[in-house]
Amino acid sequence: xxxxxxxLLLSMGVNGIALGMILFLLAAGFELMFGVMRIxxxxxxxxxxxxxxxxxFVGKLSGIFGLGVLAGAxxxxxxxxxxxxxxxxxxxxxxxxxxxxxxxVFILSDLTRMIWGGDPHGISTPALFAGSVEILGKPFxxxxxxLIPVGLLVALGLWIFQAKTRLGAxxxxxxxxxxxxxxxGINIKLLSxxxxxxxxxxxxxxxxxxxPIIAVVPGLDWEILTLGLVVVVVGGLGSLRGAxxxxxxxxxxxxxxxxxxxxxxxxxxxxxxxxxxxxxxxxMFGGG
Amino acid sequence: MHALKxxxxxxxFGGLQAILNISLNLRTxxxxxxxxxxxxxxxxxxxxxxxxxxxxxGRIYMFDxxxxxxxxxxxxxxxxxxxxxxxxxxxxxxxxDNVVLGIQALxxxxxxxxxxxxxxxxxxxxxxxxxxxxxxxxxxxxxxxxLSYGQQRCLELIVSLASKxxxxxxxxxxxxxxxxxxxxxTNIIKNLDKDIAIILIAHDMDLVFxxxxxxxxxxxxxxxxxxxxxxxxxxxPKVREIYLGTEDVNSAPTD
Amino acid sequence: MENVILEGGRGRFIxxxxxxxxxxxxxxxxxxxxxxxxxxxxxxxxxxxxxxLSLNLLLGYAGLPSLxxxxxxxxxxxxxxxxxxxxxxxNFWLCLLAALLVAxxxxxxxxxLAIRTFGIFFLMLTFALAQFxxxxxxxxxxxxxGDDGLPGIIRSGLVFPxxxxxxxxxxxxxxxxxxxxxxxxxxxxxxxxxxxxxxIRESETRMQVLGYHTWKYKYVSFILAGVFGGLAGxxxxxxxxxxxxxxxNVFTSGMALLMCLTGGTRVFIGPAIGAVVIWLIxxxxxxxxENWSLVxxxxxxxxxxxxxxxxxxxxxxxxxxxNRARTKS
Numbered sequence: 080x081x082x083x084x085x086x087l088l089l090s091m092g093v094n095g096i097a098l099g100m101i102l103f104l105l106a107a108g109f110e111l112m113f114g115v116m117r118i119x120x121x122x123x124x125x126x127x128x129x130x131x132x133x134x135x136f137v138g139k140l141s142g143i144f145g146l147g148v149l150a151g152a153x154x155x156x157x158x159x160x161x162x163x164x165x166x167x168x169x170x171x172x173x174x175x176x177x178x179x180x181x182x183x184v185f186i187l188s189d190l191t192r193m194i195w196g197g198d199p200h201g202i203s204t205p206a207l208f209a210g211s212v213e214i215l216g217k218p219f220x221x222x223x224x225x226l227i228p229v230g231l232l233v234a235l236g237l238w239i240f241q242a243k244t245r246l247g248a249x250x251x252x253x254x255x256x257x258x259x260x261x262x263x264g265i266n267i268k269l270l271s272x273x274x275x276x277x278x279x280x281x282x283x284x285x286x287x288x289x290x291p292i293i294a295v296v297p298g299l300d301w302e303i304l305t306l307g308l309v310v311v312v313v314g315g316l317g318s319l320r321g322a323x324x325x326x327x328x329x330x331x332x333x334x335x336x337x338x339x340x341x342x343x344x345x346x347x348x349x350x351x352x353x354x355x356x357x358x359x360x361x362x363m364f365g366g367g
Numbered sequence: 368m369h370a371l372k373x374x375x376x377x378x379x380f381g382g383l384q385a386i387l388n389i390s391l392n393l394r395t396x397x398x399x400x401x402x403x404x405x406x407x408x409x410x411x412x413x414x415x416x417x418x419x420x421x422x423x424x425g426r427i428y429m430f431d432x433x434x435x436x437x438x439x440x441x442x443x444x445x446x447x448x449x450x451x452x453x454x455x456x457x458x459x460x461x462x463x464d465n466v467v468l469g470i471q472a473l474x475x476x477x478x479x480x481x482x483x484x485x486x487x488x489x490x491x492x493x494x495x496x497x498x499x500x501x502x503x504x505x506x507x508x509x510x511x512x513x514l515s516y517g518q519q520r521c522l523e524l525i526v527s528l529a530s531k532x533x534x535x536x537x538x539x540x541x542x543x544x545x546x547x548x549x550x551x552x553t554n555i556i557k558n559l560d561k562d563i564a565i566i567l568i569a570h571d572m573d574l575v576f577x578x579x580x581x582x583x584x585x586x587x588x589x590x591x592x593x594x595x596x597x598x599x600x601x602x603x604p605k606v607r608e609i610y611l612g613t614e615d616v617n618s619a620p621t622d
Numbered sequence: 623m624e625n626v627i628l629e630g631g632r633g634r635f636i637x638x639x640x641x642x643x644x645x646x647x648x649x650x651x652x653x654x655x656x657x658x659x660x661x662x663x664x665x666x667x668x669x670x671x672x673x674x675l676s677l678n679l680l681l682g683y684a685g686l687p688s689l690x691x692x693x694x695x696x697x698x699x700x701x702x703x704x705x706x707x708x709x710x711x712x713n714f715w716l717c718l719l720a721a722l723l724v725a726x727x728x729x730x731x732x733x734x735l736a737i738r739t740f741g742i743f744f745l746m747l748t749f750a751l752a753q754f755x756x757x758x759x760x761x762x763x764x765x766x767x768g769d770d771g772l773p774g775i776i777r778s779g780l781v782f783p784x785x786x787x788x789x790x791x792x793x794x795x796x797x798x799x800x801x802x803x804x805x806x807x808x809x810x811x812x813x814x815x816x817x818x819x820x821x822i823r824e825s826e827t828r829m830q831v832l833g834y835h836t837w838k839y840k841y842v843s844f845i846l847a848g849v850f851g852g853l854a855g856x857x858x859x860x861x862x863x864x865x866x867x868x869x870x871n872v873f874t875s876g877m878a879l880l881m882c883l884t885g886g887t888r889v890f891i892g893p894a895i896g897a898v899v900i901w902l903i904x905x906x907x908x909x910x911x912e913n914w915s916l917v918x919x920x921x922x923x924x925x926x927x928x929x930x931x932x933x934x935x936x937x938x939x940x941x942x943x944x945n946r947a948r949t950k951s
Contacts, residue, residue: 119745181689181922185918190916346758457821483813
């Protein structure tokens with residue numbers, strides 16, 4: 080194993096983990112929605128994409144990347160709030176809810192294409208994190224390195240929220256017993272709406288954070304949703320830890336896959352999916 | 368031959384030990400009642416017997432065959448039948464649909480793909496016999512979800528009989544029923560074939576003692592606390608303590 | 623469900639029989655009076671009816687919501703395309719057989735993975751599997767020419783003594799397959815196997831405790847649905863004369879799903895009705911705008927929110943009213 084190969088592996092590893100962090104932002108919001116409301120939000124990939132489009136638009140207009148991030152996250156968060164409050168709330172059957180979110184994807188897909196066209200959109204990395212830093216004699220792009228602590232911070236924040244705060248306990252309680260939660264005076268409806276909005280916000284945030292390194296085109300919604308679902312199934316539905324581990328795993332798989340089989344990199348990812356399904360259908364950290 | 372033999376059965380969920388070291392024997396045709404306060408693990412025990420749950424330790428033998436890890440459908444083929452406390456009927460199908468599906472389950476026609484189900488005369492005749500016997504024939508075309516609660520409970524019991532089980536697990540068959548309906552269910556159970564071994568979970572003491580069971584086992588926190596004849600259980604001080612202690616006034620055994 | 627095992631009520635079928643006969647006559651006469659655009663449109667309706675009906679075997683009968691049905695559509699369509707354009711095979715029946723075999727094999731493999739899950743998980747998984755197929759089709763350029771699609775599928779000159787080259791003849795040909803599929807699927811759905819599927823939909827636990835090996839039933843239904851889905855894809859390939867990755871795109875899955883939901887999943891004929899409605903709407907909409915996806919999404923939301931049992935639900939109510947009125951008189 081020559082030093083060049085080592086560094087190549089390291090650089091690919093960094094890229095893979097950075098991608099994994101982005102996937103984590105997506106998967107975490109998804110898990111949040113599922114954990115509290117048992118909703119599989121098929122529109123989550125669309126949220127990601129809309130966050131990117133809106134964020135890029137605002138970021139380019141204002142010249143401030145951070146503003147774009149804010150705009151992307153908030154706009155999608157609002158979208159999520161609306162979707163829960165006016166549509167999902169009125170459906171009790173979980174399957175019907177999934178179908179509804181599925182329909183939303185078609186709407187958003189066309190809307191974004193109508194507004195922003197079919198050409199790829201992108202934004203240059205923010206000046207603060209542009210360029211690269213030298214590690215072991217090889218340049219590593221700063222932005223991708225930055226994504227790692229960002230993702231971990233979000234993971235930490237979510238974990239603290241879930242495990243340590245009162246609100247987090249309420250959210251967990253909402254999972255276990257909706258009726259009881261309602262009885263002890265917590266407005267489960269408000270909670271649902273906020274959680275859904277929060278999950279959407281995470282997706283939009285992730286989308287915008289990804290925009291310097293991902294091509295934002297029509298079709299991104301389905302693509303990223305697929306990766307996100309694989310992450311969630313592999314990591315185990317309902318587990319934050321699973322989302323983190325799964326995202327990193329799939330992020331690495333995607334990066335190495337594209338390197339090893341550039342034409343059909345997706346094969347590696349589905350191989351992992353198949354193996355997990357055969358050995359443990361509930362996912363690595365999933366509970367039964 | 369024992370209809371059911373259980374040795375050292377254990378099951379825990381996360382940190383909760385639901386079933387701890389339970390052993391019991393049931394002879395062919397014997398009638399056993401399992402009682403105990405809520406959360407004692409009665410339904411969990413049934414789920415282990417049925418195959419819906421895998422035990423952490425222990426063995427289960429049905430008619431002298433080891434079925435500890437056997438899939439559910441094979442246990443049914445071996446002669447098991449079961450009703451559920453929270454009813455598990457096919458609610459959007461008709462009454463007769465439910466019964467026919469029950470009858471057909473172990474039969475040769477169950478994979479038939481080309482003839483309509485109604486054309487299998489033998490199945491329909493058998494369903495008719497069973498339904499007429501237990502008074503469900505008139506409502507045969509009604510959707511199960513349109514039946515009254517009591518009728519559904521009755522159907523739940525009938526359907527479990529359709530596969531002609533030799534070991535029948537009844538989980539709270541009269542749960543939530545009015546006294547008159549309880550009487551008719553009691554009647555059905557009393558008139559079941561003497562060869563069928565039955566284990567009955569019940570909360571209602573009147574039902575348990577009214578059925579004249581051979582033995583009663585008392586469960587508490589996943590363990591067997593007492594087992595014996597009706598008389599013995601009635602006067603057992605531990606049992607009285609369990610029931611009086613849990614404010615289950617109506618269920619306390621009285622002489 | 624509209625099925626009753628005994629006494630289907632022969633009397634009330636007279637009215638339906640009449641309506642059915644009129645419909646059949648209309649369908650047979652249609653190509654003689656319609657424009658070529660109309661003929662192509664209705665032929666496509668037939669194809670999507672087969673597709674939606676096959677999906678409903680899983681969705682409506684077994685209670686398995688599959689978002690991956692487009693995989694079968696695409697795989698079969700491409701099998702036909704590759705055999706005809708690259709393999710030079712002109713025998714329609716051999717090509718079709720191959721395409722159906724490929725679809726069955728796909729069902730064999732995917733079903734094994736997917737049936738390990740149920741409900742929502744199944745939905746996610748079938749979606750992911752279908753995306754996998756789409757990605758393979760899209761990237762395997764040497765075989766499929768990827769995004770460009772495979773043009774040049776000619777309908778073989780002779781099928782039996784008739785040529786299916788003309789649109790009119792192909793219309794009748796597809797109608798024949800529709801009738802055949804409906805007949806077979808109807809028999810399957812009302813057979814013991816079909817009722818067991820319905821039982822599994824209602825309560826898989828109950829079916830297991832009755833003694834059914836439910837896994838086997840779900841697996842077989844998945845493969846069956848896949849084969850009929852593949853039939854639809856094959857016919858579409860011949861109809862269009864070319865294939866593109868759109869065949870395997872989740873959009874196609876979504877459309878089939880919408881057809882089932884709109885027409886009603888609880889009535890056998892529901893998905894066929896849904897196919898008619900959705901495809902006709904598409905025909906109208908696409909003459910005004912290319913944003914069909916947007917309209918599809920809106921219809922989706924509308925149906926899910928306000929008409930969850932679809933047209934079929936209303937038909938069942940209508941049928942009950944008629945029956946009640948008849949038994950009174």
